[in-house]
Amino acid sequence: MNYPGYLKIERSTSENVSRVIINRPRNPKFTMEVEVQTLANGRRRKGAIKRVQAPNSVSGSYHTYAKHLSRGERFLEEALEAEAGIAFRQ
Secondary structure, X not given: OOOXXXXXXXXXXXXXXXXXXXXXXXXXXXXXXXXXEEOOOOOEEEEEEEEEEOOHHHHOOHHHHHHHHHHXXXXXXXXXXXXXXXXXXX
């Protein structure tokens, strides 16, 4: 994984769901909260984006906003793949 400046924070909320927060503390600051489900066989499913926080300067520029959103999703995907040792893409 080569995503400098991105951090992953995970909190368990119930037995099959955990909230993962992807944070980019450098400018422009960006935070994305994703809900990840754990399946019965122990595998994890890519989650649904629940919340995105970005400064107005970023959200006004759709290109920059979309770039950070897609990089955050790829970072989460690769972090979950590395944890489980499996690939989500087929």
